[in-house]
Amino acid sequence: MSHTVALMPGDGIGPEVCSATRRVVEASGVKIEWVELEAGGEVASKYGTPLPQVTLDAIVKIGIALKGPIATPIGSGFASVNVQLRKSFDLYANFRPAKSLPGVPSRYEDVDLIVIRENTEGLYSGLEHIVVPGVVESLRIITEKGSKRIIRFAFETAVRLNRKKVTVVHKANILKLSDGLFLEVARKIARDFPQIEYEEAIVDATAMRLVLNPYDLDVLVMENLFGDIISDLTSGLVGGLGMAPSANIGEKYAIFEAVHGSANAIAGKGIANPTALILSATLMLRHLEETAAAESIEHSVRAVMKKGMALTGDLGGNASTSEYVDAIVAQMG
Ligand code: NAI
Numbered sequence: 001m002s003h004t005v006a007l008m009p010g011d012g013i014g015p016e017v018c019s020a021t022r023r024v025v026e027a028s029g030v031k032i033e034w035v036e037l038e039a040g041g042e043v044a045s046k047y048g049t050p051l052p053q054v055t056l057d058a059i060v061k062i063g064i065a066l067k068g069p070i071a072t073p074i075g076s077g078f079a080s081v082n083v084q085l086r087k088s089f090d091l092y093a094n095f096r097p098a099k100s101l102p103g104v105p106s107r108y109e110d111v112d113l114i115v116i117r118e119n120t121e122g123l124y125s126g127l128e129h130i131v132v133p134g135v136v137e138s139l140r141i142i143t144e145k146g147s148k149r150i151i152r153f154a155f156e157t158a159v160r161l162n163r164k165k166v167t168v169v170h171k172a173n174i175l176k177l178s179d180g181l182f183l184e185v186a187r188k189i190a191r192d193f194p195q196i197e198y199e200e201a202i203v204d205a206t207a208m209r210l211v212l213n214p215y216d217l218d219v220l221v222m223e224n225l226f227g228d229i230i231s232d233l234t235s236g237l238v239g240g241l242g243m244a245p246s247a248n249i250g251e252k253y254a255i256f257e258a259v260h261g262s263a264n265a266i267a268g269k270g271i272a273n274p275t276a277l278i279l280s281a282t283l284m285l286r287h288l289e290e291t292a293a294a295e296s297i298e299h300s301v302r303a304v305m306k307k308g309m310a311l312t313g314d315l316g317g318n319a320s321t322s323e324y325v326d327a328i329v330a331q332m333g
Pocket of ligand 1: 013017068069241263266271274
């Protein structure tokens with residue numbers, strides 16, 4: 001069966017890691033018709049917006065996309081395209097696994113964590129205003145509806161993937177109303193999943209626990225900003241941002257992307273680590289029920305890493321992006 005997938009190469013190292021990923025996916029034998037779409041800073045001058053309507057329309061039609069990172073100007077300039085995509089397609093759940101691969105230098109071995117980040121609310125609602133000159137207010141939105149669906153998603157994911165525990169990460173000691181609501185909803189939903197251990201943990205203490213003993217945690221669910229920060233931390237436990245995949249999931253649409261950004265300092269040099277996007281593509285293939293292709297890619301990535309054949313610079317090696325991809329493709333062959 002052939003699938004149609006929208007492909008947004010994005011900014012910085014995006015085009016390099018996208019074409020590397022495309023090569024690996026094609027080598028797995030799965031049939032995909034890629035529809036390349038434009039989005040990002042460079043596109044803004046052509047269309048007057050970094051997220052053109054033609055791109056949005058194509059995603060509506062296709063339903064599924066693989067995307068490279070898109071840079072967001074700091075302080076001023078256009079709003080984040082990544083956040084706009086998540087909101088436009090109501091991709092409320094951001095699934096971010098952090099799993100050690102043998103041969104990848106990191107502080108711990110056999111880390112196997114899943115961070116589930118709420119993707120549409122919290123401080124990313126982008127509601128900011130100047131109260132009086134010198135005083136700015138940013139609204140952190142937590143709704144019952146948003147909390148219910150992300151917490152249910154976390155428990156359902158835990159069941160589907162045979163996990164043991166869900167930890168609800170919060171700051172309800174300070175944010176008594178907003179995170180208080182998040183916890184109240186979590187406690188109710190947890191009752192529907194008696195087979196899964198339920199735990200509550202304050203976000204700052206969770207950061208410390210993850211660094212001291214990552215084996216103590218399993219599936220973690222949290223609001224948007226906490227998820228952003230904690231998932232970078234869990235990426236660091238398994239070798240860094242070059243190793244961290246993610247899936248943005250909604251009821252009707254799904255967009256798969258690496259956790260990392262456009263890494264401008266190494267863009268265009270052919271040295272970026274494409275593993276994060278390759279593993280994001282395996283999440284996409286599983287979503288498309290192409291399990292055999294996903295497994296074949298995962299197996300090959302693991303084998304190449306284990307043999308230390310072609311580690312990119314971020315992992316302490318000196319392989320180029322294309323040498324690393326060559327090794328994966330050869331392994332699949
Ligand atoms: P970044 O993830 O681009 O880079 C952080 C560090 O990790 C850098 O040292 C970079 O070289 C390294 N790195 C990241 N990915 C790598 C890879 N695949 N291979 C080797 N090294 C890698 O984060 P930064 O610098 O904070 O953000 C740059 C831009 O990306 C910003 O405009 C930001 O808004 C955007 N961004 C976009 C995201 C998305 O499209 N979903 C996610 C995160 C940031």
